[in-house]
Amino acid sequence: xxxxxxxxxxxxxxxxxxxxxxxxxxxxxxxxxxxxxxxxxxxxxxxxxxxxxxxxxxxxxxxxxxxxxxxxxxxxxxxxxxxxxxxxxxxxxxxxxxxxxxxxxxxxxxxxxxxxxxxxxxxxxxxxxxxxxxxxxxxxxxxxxxxxxxxxxxxxxxxxxxxxxxxxxxxxxxxxxxxxxxxxxxxxxxxxxxxxxxxxxxxxxxxxxxxxxxxxxxxxxxxxxxxxxxxxxxxxxxxxxxxxxxxxxxxxxxxxxxxxxxxxxxxxxxxxxxxxxxxxxxxxxxxxxxxxxxxxxxxxxxxxxxxxxxxxxxxxxxxxxxxxxxxxx
Amino acid sequence: xxxxxxxxxxxxxxxxxxxxxxxxxxxxxxxxxxxxxxxxxxxxxxxxxxxxxxxxxxxxxxxxxxxxxxxxxxxxxxxxxxxxxxxxxxxxxxxxxxxxxxxxxxxxxxxxxxxxxxxxxxxxxxxxxxxxxxxxxxxxxxxxxxxxxxxxxxxxxxxxxxxxxxxxxxxxxxxxxxxxxxxxxxxxxxxxxxxxxxxxxxxxxxxxxxxxxxxxxxxxxxxxxxxxxxxxxxxxxxxxxxxxxxxxxxxxxxxxxxxxxxxxxxxxxxxxxxxxxxxxxxxxxxxxxxxxxxxxxxxxxxxxxxxxxxxxxxxxxxxxxxxxxxxxxxxxxxxxxxxxxx
Numbered sequence: 001x002x003x004x005x006x007x008x009x010x011x012x013x014x015x016x017x018x019x020x021x022x023x024x025x026x027x028x029x030x031x032x033x034x035x036x037x038x039x040x041x042x043x044x045x046x047x048x049x050x051x052x053x054x055x056x057x058x059x060x061x062x063x064x065x066x067x068x069x070x071x072x073x074x075x076x077x078x079x080x081x082x083x084x085x086x087x088x089x090x091x092x093x094x095x096x097x098x099x100x101x102x103x104x105x106x107x108x109x110x111x112x113x114x115x116x117x118x119x120x121x122x123x124x125x126x127x128x129x130x131x132x133x134x135x136x137x138x139x140x141x142x143x144x145x146x147x148x149x150x151x152x153x154x155x156x157x158x159x160x161x162x163x164x165x166x167x168x169x170x171x172x173x174x175x176x177x178x179x180x181x182x183x184x185x186x187x188x189x190x191x192x193x194x195x196x197x198x199x200x201x202x203x204x205x206x207x208x209x210x211x212x213x214x215x216x217x218x219x220x221x222x223x224x225x226x227x228x229x230x231x232x233x234x235x236x237x238x239x240x241x242x243x244x245x246x247x248x249x250x251x252x253x254x255x256x257x258x259x260x261x262x263x264x265x266x267x268x269x270x271x272x273x274x275x276x277x278x279x280x281x282x283x284x285x286x287x288x289x290x291x292x293x294x295x296x297x298x299x300x301x302x303x304x305x306x307x308x309x310x311x312x313x314x315x316x317x318x319x320x321x322x323x324x325x326x327x328x329x
Numbered sequence: 330x331x332x333x334x335x336x337x338x339x340x341x342x343x344x345x346x347x348x349x350x351x352x353x354x355x356x357x358x359x360x361x362x363x364x365x366x367x368x369x370x371x372x373x374x375x376x377x378x379x380x381x382x383x384x385x386x387x388x389x390x391x392x393x394x395x396x397x398x399x400x401x402x403x404x405x406x407x408x409x410x411x412x413x414x415x416x417x418x419x420x421x422x423x424x425x426x427x428x429x430x431x432x433x434x435x436x437x438x439x440x441x442x443x444x445x446x447x448x449x450x451x452x453x454x455x456x457x458x459x460x461x462x463x464x465x466x467x468x469x470x471x472x473x474x475x476x477x478x479x480x481x482x483x484x485x486x487x488x489x490x491x492x493x494x495x496x497x498x499x500x501x502x503x504x505x506x507x508x509x510x511x512x513x514x515x516x517x518x519x520x521x522x523x524x525x526x527x528x529x530x531x532x533x534x535x536x537x538x539x540x541x542x543x544x545x546x547x548x549x550x551x552x553x554x555x556x557x558x559x560x561x562x563x564x565x566x567x568x569x570x571x572x573x574x575x576x577x578x579x580x581x582x583x584x585x586x587x588x589x590x591x592x593x594x595x596x597x598x599x600x601x602x603x604x605x606x607x608x609x610x611x612x613x614x615x616x617x618x619x620x621x622x623x624x625x626x627x628x629x630x631x632x633x634x635x636x637x638x639x640x641x642x643x644x645x646x647x648x649x650x651x652x653x654x655x656x657x658x659x660x661x662x663x664x665x666x667x668x669x670x671x
Contacts (some may be wrong), residue, residue, distance in 0.1 A: 041523065043523040043525060044523055156614040157614075159614070186388035186389055186550070186615070187388065187550070187552075187591060187594040187595050188388065188590060188591060188594045188611040188630075189388075189614060190594065190596075191596075191608065191610055191611070192610060192611075192612075193592040194596075195610060207500055213523065213524065214596065215524070215598040216595065216596030216597055216598045216603075217596050218594040218598075219596060219597060219598050219599055219600040219602075219603045220597075220603040220604075232335060237601045240600050240601070243598065243599060243600050253525060254524060254525055255598065257525045257527065257528045258524065258525050258553065258598050259528075259531075259553045259554060259556065259557040261522075261556070261580075263557065265531055265532055265535070266527075266528030266529075266531050266533070266557065268525055268526060268527065268528030268529040269525035269526075270529075272493045272495065272526070328597050328598050328599055329551065329552075329553040329554075329556045329557055329580075
């Protein structure tokens with residue numbers, strides 16, 4: 001692996017709540033190299049979004065964050081506002097799920113993109129406006145000059161998401177964090193947006209972190225994948241290995257819960273994720289795991305190598321994880 | 330149409346004929362107020378036979394939810410006919426309709442929003458019993474219903490916030506079943522749930538159908554779940570049915586370009602397939618239902634649209650594919666045609 005642009009080491013995020021401390025993220029590592037798309041997959045509450053909101057300083061004051069997160073060598077955790085402002089948008093940018101709430105309804109689209117440019121670059125307003133039109137063109141918005149003068153309500157959901165992508169790449173950051181960028185969109189529009197993100201990643205050699213709960217999206221665009229459960233990474237593998245030979249029982253359970261053609265009964269994972277106010281000792285998945293043994297309660301499993309993958313299952317050498325046969329429905 | 334549903338001589342549980350639903354909306358042009366009509370559902374016909382599941386799929390704005398609501402007259406149809414076990418419910422009086430609603434119930438997408446946070450689960454489930462003035466001890470029926478959906482009878486005393494999303498959806502199902510309906514409209518019942526949880530709710534719906542002989546109208550945008558649960562599948566686009574037929578036929582041999590584009594857009598959880606298969610990438614967005622395109626509604630995004638498509642609206646008829654398709658130029662090979670043209 002080449003030197004990573006974005007590097008996370010033992011990142012933890014917790015929230016103070018009236019009921020106690022919610023341990024949302026409990027030690028996450030990640031490395032993303034230039035031109036690489038890393039998928040981060042997990043279900044609601046697994047900590048996948050919070051990890052990245054946390055390192056970018058976008059969480060409310062009740063959040064406590066520790067560990068290390070560097071972008072091109074600049075440490076983000078504990079950084080001053082000045083440092084954060086110089087990094088956010090310029091070295092690392094985020095694409096959010098809901099473009100409507102991220103755009104200001106009373107400003108023209110072109111002005112909002114231009115504002116993003118002027119926040120980091122010295123140039124005239126006119127030059128920034130021209131650059132904004134160029135960016136809208138890059139993300140595939142037809143008639144960019146006309147569209148730049150319109151307001152967010154005149155854009156469809158897919159077009160708004162393209163605007164968000166244009167704003168994210170406005171200052172040519174090396175790392176893009178896409179947080180469920182297509183979840184609010186219809187499948188035919190999702191296909192378009194994924195294509196735009198992939199094209200930008202490849203043509204501009206960006207490092208992209210794709211956060212999603214959709215294994216189909218992961219299969220389509222990711223090179224490598226981190227699976228998260230209860231605030232921990234439970235498996236890290238290449239996309240092909242992950243789907244063909246998962247090494248963690250949670251990954252296998254997730255893949256097996258997808259409907260297959262001609263399947264009589266679906267195979268959900270029994271139970272539900274743990275309460276992160278009091279995460280269980282040992283492996284957080286053990287209460288739902290079909291392969292559970294007494295050793296699983298002993299200590300928090302660390303990621304260890306299993307073939308070319310990394311897995312956080314202490315029994316990875318003893319268990320046989322089978323994936324249901326059949327074509328996905 | 331009847332052929333697609335494998336219709337027998339018996340009266341279907343639900344028969345929707347030429348259903349139309351328009352909404353009047355107000356807008357503004359400068360300072361002047363304007364009126365416009367949203368063509369949410371246009372001329373939709375289909376049947377649901379006893380113990381059958383009909384899946385209604387489409388993207389946002391396709392009108393699938395409006396169809397579901399019109400069937401229960403939660404939205405008043407503009408025209409057309411909705412027959413429940415042979416009885417017309419469009420134009421039916423309030424009192425009579427209330428009686429009918431015992432037999433037709435709905436489960437909503439978001440169990441968080443559809444349960445009153447201040448009502449215990451028990452009183453939420455008993456509410457339909459109270460409204461319909463069902464005699465007998467409601468608490469016994471509630472306990473029975475909770476067990477039916479895989480919860481415990483003592484859950485009746487708790488409040489919705491004490492349950493997970495999957496459990497709340499079970500509560501929504503228990504409430505829908507309280508009056509022993511024969512038809513349940515399921516409006517995106519698992520869309521808000523995590524993948525690992527969805528399967529359990531789908532299995533429950535399967536079991537309940539077998540045990541109680543329920544008929545389902547299953548509305549969803551997730552095609553893989555619809556394929557699993559539905560006998561018949563209807564594909565909607567901008568208020569119109571594009572294609573209807575046995576689920577497996579629609580999946581394996583779709584003839585409408587929209588159905589093929591939709592299936593091709595869904596990302597499959599298999600990296601090998603995803604990276605090798607040819608895909609139809611539809612351009613643009615779904616047009617506004619206020620001003621739907623002339624002729625075929627899909628023509629503005631259809632990769633094989635011709636002049637005829639703008640002039641004449643294609644009827645939903647069997648064009649030699651064994652199931653009704655609303656397309657002038659049905660094909661099985663859109664993917665190949667599109668990639669050859671590139």
